[in-house]
Amino acid sequence: MFKTKREPLFHLVKRIDVSKKYAWAVRIGAFLLSILVCAAISSLLTDKSIGFFFKYLFNGTFGTKRTIWNLFHETAILLLVSIAVTPCFKMKFWNIGGEGQILMGALGCSVALVFMGGKSSDGATIVVSLILAFVFGIAWAVIPAFFKARWNTNETLLTLMMNYIAVCLVNYFIKSVASSSTGTLTFKDGLVEPIGGNQFILFIIVSVVLTVLMWVYLKYSKHGYELTVVGESENTSRYVGINNKLVIIRTLILCGALCGLIGFLLVSGVNHSLGDATVEGRGFTGLLISWLAHFNPLAMGLTSFLFVFIDNGASQVSNYARLGASYPKVMTGIFFLFIIATEFFINYKIVFKKMKLKEISSNGDKDIDKEVKEPQENDIDIPKDDNNAQEGITEMIIKEKI
């Protein structure tokens, strides 16, 4: 009846104090490893060498002045998208509708451009298109927020559906304005002029400014505090007198407005056209980046940069080795899988069977060395709330050893 169960080979323990150094070391290691794996896979699938892969990876990113500008420009767009969705995630509101919200912003902007471009002054057109972009973007974000706040509707699935409704609406608009078009509308009048003749600078400036503002908003404002509490525990926030529904809707208005702005900038400032692929999946990518960077703006910037680096570099590799347009997608997929896996190694610790207490205290030098390496010279505090006895004792022993 009773099976004698052997103790499993290893078990997992949640890390209580994760030193920043260790976390970054793991992330950077994962990035380098992912590049190596990408290179290895590329050279296996093609007859090109690993050197070829690296040559064009850097050629496509740091090769010419233009590719460098493009690298930073794309990074700025992606950073802005991840900044836009960050407050939602901090509130644990799974808004995967960034894509649709940006697209609706782009649609709002295009509506103004179609009906006013060339007929009114450029200034008036820009103002109206910006306002419409805001309205459309906010509408697409507030609908799921309202239902979530009022009836607790599953926001992940609802925002997902609304992405595709947005795509269909954009296609409907394009076909009804120009029935013979191939699926994209191009605009000539009423667009935002490039600053100083450089079409890349606008996004970079906007992105940096808004990133700083968002950081201040989340860290120092009352709103930012409230939405963090709602994200941590809805009951707690209700207890301390925060109006949960208001916070959810307010945060999503902010998110929708930012997404609308991105849509406006993409249509009016960068692409000068509208199509159902205007956003190029950045809504989803931005979401991944925001979550993987733990809502830390600096980390978001770095992750966006690394993503764009691989994406742009891989397209160059694919151009020269004729690997097709989907090749960068495979590479960025591998990159993301590696970065996602780091979350585990940062948050959990694998404790092997042989590392039991007795052995550690007597002759476990080897094992302890491995343990000590991770937090390095940083002080290890003995955890105050000792919710895992073994964990606590282990830490204490390590402390003694040091």
Place this chain on the structure above:
Amino acid sequence: MFTVILTQAIRFGLVFLYGSTGEIIIEKSGHLNLGIPGIMCLGAVGGCIGANLAVGSGSTFLIILTGILFSMLFAGFGGALYGVFTISLRCNQNVTGLTITTFGAGVLGFWGSKMGRLNTTFYEASKSFTAPMFGDNVGSDWFSSIFLSHGPLVYLGIAIAIIVAIILKKTRTGLSLNAVGENPAVADASGINVNKYKYLACILGSAISGIGGAFYILDCTRGSLEYVIEAMGWLSVALVIFSLWKPSISILGSFIFGVLYILPHYIAGVSFADKELLKIIPYLVTALVLIIISFFKKRETQPPSSLGLSYFREDR
């Protein structure tokens, strides 16, 4: 004309049915797998490779068998990858799922363009899949052409959906799976091996979804590589909600989705713009279903309670 639409609707609907049956199994275990579109792409790659391996033998049965096996293998690999990340490594499900979608769609595109350069085609293999299961001479009345003129995978898909519905509703395994999705801690306490169930659900569900991808290339498009499987995968995820996490309803739902999917190609006298508007309907209806079920809060129609949450036994 009417019969043609209904026949084609069943055929295209089956892609959604495969996708949603797989996704229902996964969601019942508490995992919202947004990687299904990518996994269906992987299944398509596997199915084509497998079917082409056996095409030399000339045996219809062998071609179909290897096609299904390989698509399940490839898709199951995607599911296992998702499982390792979300079950063992406890990474965020949405993030992992979206990454798998990017990856899978990328693999299909990458592999497809390679096949294009090598001039490899799948028309020959697809003949085995499109050949009517009950022979060519079942009659030409409307009933036979709507229900009896399909390839074997259509009936296989419906059979799988019915079997899954019965397993989920009537067997101990199904109830345990439900328990894992509703509250893994309680399931664990009552002696159910939570991780085993989660892994099996992820791998098996993904494998079933993967057949949908292979079915689309080898049956619906008659062997020409098309890159709309990702969009169809999202519709499959929508169908899961539409059918309230019940495979029995999704058989009917897949037919409705199939009609809506192909209708714009068949109706004449409608402008391009209105055709685009027609495409909204599946998403719009799904969104409405999602909102309406949240009004009533009936236990039977809600998503699994722990959908989207990782389970760590030592958490309190």
